[in-house]
Amino acid sequence: MKLEVREIRKSFGDKEILHGISFEVENGKALGLLGRNGAGKTTTIRVLMDVFRANSGEILMDGRKFIPKEYKIGYLPEERGLYPMKKVLEQMVYLANLRGMGQREAKESGKAWLERMGIGEYAERKLETLSKGNQQKVQLAQTLICNPDIIILDEPFSGLDPVNSQILKDVVKEQIALGRLVIFSSHQMNYVEEFCEEIAIINHGQIVLNGNLREIKRSYGENRLTISAANYQPDVLEEKLEKEFSDIVKVVKKKKDYLILEGVCKGAKKRLLEMLAASDIDLEQTGNYEPSLNDIFVMKAGDEA
Amino acid sequence: MKQFGIVWRHELQGYVKSKSYIGITVGFALLFAILLSLPSFIDLSGIIPGLKGNEGSSTKTESETALSEYDGTIYLYDKSGQMEEELIAQLYPSARIEMADSEEAVKGLVENGEQSEDSESADEKRCGFAVESPTDYRYYVKNRSFSDSVGEVFDYAMGVMYRQGRLQEIGADAAEIEEIYNTPMTSETIVLGKDSVRNYLYTYLLIFVVYFMVLIYGNSVATSVAQEKSNRAMEVLVTSTSSNSLIFGKVLAGTVASFLQVGVIIGAALASYGASREAWNGMLDFVFQIPSQVLLAFAVFGILGYVLYAFCYGVLGALVSKTEDVSRTAGPLMFMFVISFLLTVFNLQNSDGALMKILSFIPFTSPNAMFARVAMGNVAVWEIAVSLALLIGAIAVAAIGGAKIYRMGTLMYGNPIKLSRALKMSREKDQ
Numbered sequence A: 001m002k003l004e005v006r007e008i009r010k011s012f013g014d015k016e017i018l019h020g021i022s023f024e025v026e027n028g029k030a031l032g033l034l035g036r037n038g039a040g041k042t043t044t045i046r047v048l049m050d051v052f053r054a055n056s057g058e059i060l061m062d063g064r065k066f067i068p069k070e071y072k073i074g075y076l077p078e079e080r081g082l083y084p085m086k087k088v089l090e091q092m093v094y095l096a097n098l099r100g101m102g103q104r105e106a107k108e109s110g111k112a113w114l115e116r117m118g119i120g121e122y123a124e125r126k127l128e129t130l131s132k133g134n135q136q137k138v139q140l141a142q143t144l145i146c147n148p149d150i151i152i153l154d155e156p157f158s159g160l161d162p163v164n165s166q167i168l169k170d171v172v173k174e175q176i177a178l179g180r181l182v183i184f185s186s187h188q189m190n191y192v193e194e195f196c197e198e199i200a201i202i203n204h205g206q207i208v209l210n211g212n213l214r215e216i217k218r219s220y221g222e223n224r225l226t227i228s229a230a231n232y233q234p235d236v237l238e239e240k241l242e243k244e245f246s247d248i249v250k251v252v253k254k255k256k257d258y259l260i261l262e263g264v265c266k267g268a269k270k271r272l273l274e275m276l277a278a279s280d281i282d283l284e285q286t287g288n289y290e291p292s293l294n295d296i297f298v299m300k301a302g303d304e305a
Numbered sequence B: 001m002k003q004f005g006i007v008w009r010h011e012l013q014g015y016v017k018s019k020s021y022i023g024i025t026v027g028f029a030l031l032f033a034i035l036l037s038l039p040s041f042i043d044l045s046g047i048i049p050g051l052k053g054n055e056g057s058s059t060k061t062e063s064e065t066a067l068s069e070y071d072g073t074i075y076l077y078d079k080s081g082q083m084e085e086e087l088i089a090q091l092y093p094s095a096r097i098e099m100a101d102s103e104e105a106v107k108g109l110v111e112n113g114e115q116s117e118d119s120e121s122a123d124e125k126r127c128g129f130a131v132e133s134p135t136d137y138r139y140y141v142k143n144r145s146f147s148d149s150v151g152e153v154f155d156y157a158m159g160v161m162y163r164q165g166r167l168q169e170i171g172a173d174a175a176e177i178e179e180i181y182n183t184p185m186t187s188e189t190i191v192l193g194k195d196s197v198r199n200y201l202y203t204y205l206l207i208f209v210v211y212f213m214v215l216i217y218g219n220s221v222a223t224s225v226a227q228e229k230s231n232r233a234m235e236v237l238v239t240s241t242s243s244n245s246l247i248f249g250k251v252l253a254g255t256v257a258s259f260l261q262v263g264v265i266i267g268a269a270l271a272s273y274g275a276s277r278e279a280w281n282g283m284l285d286f287v288f289q290i291p292s293q294v295l296l297a298f299a300v301f302g303i304l305g306y307v308l309y310a311f312c313y314g315v316l317g318a319l320v321s322k323t324e325d326v327s328r329t330a331g332p333l334m335f336m337f338v339i340s341f342l343l344t345v346f347n348l349q350n351s352d353g354a355l356m357k358i359l360s361f362i363p364f365t366s367p368n369a370m371f372a373r374v375a376m377g378n379v380a381v382w383e384i385a386v387s388l389a390l391l392i393g394a395i396a397v398a399a400i401g402g403a404k405i406y407r408m409g410t411l412m413y414g415n416p417i418k419l420s421r422a423l424k425m426s427r428e429k430d431q
Helices: A041-048 A088-098 A103-116 A132-144 A162-177 A189-195 A213-221 A234-244 A268-278 A293-301 B002-016 B019-041 B085-091 B103-112 B150-169 B174-182 B196-230 B233-240 B243-280 B292-318 B323-346 B354-359 B366-376 B381-409 B419-427
Strands: A002-012 A015-026 A030-035 A056-061 A073-076 A150-154 A181-185 A198-203 A206-212 A224-229 A249-254 A259-263 A283-288 B073-078 B096-099 B126-133 B136-141
Touching: A002 A041, A015 A030, A015 A041, A015 A056, A015 A181, A015 A198, A030 A041, A030 A189, A030 A293, A041 A150, A041 A181, A073 A132, A073 B233, A088 A103, A088 A132, A088 B002, A088 B233, A103 A132, A132 A150, A132 A162, A162 A181, A162 A189, A181 A189, A189 A293, A198 A213, A198 A293, A206 A213, A206 A293, A213 A293, A224 A234, A224 A268, A234 A249, A234 A259, A259 A268, B002 B019, B002 B196, B002 B243, B019 B243, B073 B085, B073 B103, B085 B096, B085 B150, B103 B126, B103 B136, B126 B150, B136 B150, B150 B174, B196 B233, B196 B243, B196 B292, B196 B323, B196 B366, B233 B243, B243 B292, B243 B381, B292 B323, B292 B366, B292 B381, B292 B419, B323 B354, B323 B366, B354 B366, B366 B381, B381 B419
Parallel strands: A015 A206, A030 A181, A030 A198, A073 A150, A150 A181, B073 B096, B073 B126
Antiparallel strands: A002 A015, A002 A056, A198 A206, A224 A259, A224 A283, A249 A259, B126 B136
């Protein structure tokens, strides 16, 4: 299965919220859909789920128009929502019925998922009597009850302690390994890095970065290197480099203990190392720079982006 | 359609499984069943006049009803000298009649009682009459009770005595004339059309039933929608099913739940009264013997009226994010329904009037007004058909428009959305 979102535009009234969102994701892989609060992630997901209709653009599954009803979709919304006054299993079965599952099958699957989450004993308890973490696990069990082909998880880790996070992580990894198509939206970049091969960063309603995470990291690290000197503090080193090596490199970012440089000419790395050896700079550490997802995110969706 | 069925079943179960629903339904059904079967087991003829009593109990005859049950002392001063003590004693069989010498004496005795050592006399009931002439008397009573009828009986006695005296003067036979005057008429009323005297009570009661159903269940539909927004269950629901299934399922589940409840309660009352009708001596027939055409009109207009209001309540529920805001947003709709109810009730006696005719065609008032006209007035079949068509049309508009607004409103959080804005937004194609 390959899901392609192409040039989705969506307006509310006169205000355009999504300005041409495009990305793609395949089954057996997870896409990290990233963006700041209000960037348009939830609206994109709602368009994908056909809750909102896009003004223009198209969504394709294996090259054909994507009709959500034809697929089993498990959706975990960021705004957690279930019935606090109803029994856990009862409401899970109701929602599974709505998604096309039979009564008995839903009951069995619901019980199995609650057991898998370690909360089997709460099946007949009212949701409101459970702790926040356990409610969160019920929500995830509800998402997966109908063995969905497509799983959309919006901030699944918020509010979970490390032990529960681990259970959830295992479940998500298991689902990816089972060949499910997973769309994963989160602000916690470490989780995204752990699960997602592909990422799409949305900022102000448009995709600002999209593609394979490893390649993105490599491309952002390409032609960049880190450097620190034993005899110069980073700010002095920065000044010196800008004065003496400006035809070879430029300083991209100054960190606490080192600088990130980017080559400005052909063979910059090699030339820099030769010139450094001839200079009075006592090289402490240098290497190829590989940005963290966090750095990339801040770069693309930060205030300066 | 399948999803609508799932939502409908889930919502209906939510109603009928709730403790309050079961409590109210069973409680009221039992209450009516017990109350209406009481006369079959207990002799209530002493409490409810007109009931068929047990053997040996007597019903009052017409002449006996003129007797006073007053059991105190009556002081009598007869200045005219024409009073017949015997007649007075007959009319007050339980009272003690004492003659007084003057009006002052009557006044003093009524006020202070007889100065005796008997301590009971202080608490004894006392009253007095000072008869000036055969047509003029004064009634003395210290503290007049709310149900005091001593004076009325005395007035009757004075009238009888005066007529007898006058008739004797002209040489007529007083007894014969008295009999002529008091001969009771035997009559029977056969209503060929509608009997508003009999219809009034059950029509009023049935309108009241719909009134409560709309207010209670309509509000619960709105609250149920707002709750799903408030606890964000809507987020999962709208991605699992269509908004049409949700609103239709909710409204129709509320309809079935409310009519089931009312049906069980009315059914229990009807069955219980049917079984005990003989013991009741048929005296509640005017409430329970409802013509089938009136029941049919109640069912059709009641259900459709309810559905129309329930759709509106469902939409209003979708416009708020918190259950606390439901009553504020639903206020105008409730106000409109209360006005419709009051207009119908106040015009029940004038159900063929111009106002009722107009009201019976306006969809928001026709459920009450047309039902009242069917039950109480004269209404042509075409009028019922037109009113019904307009009502069904209004429901269709409310359902289609409602489903659109519902779809748009369900995922908008924050302050309550104004209906006018919601209508405008729902018209936008791409929502």
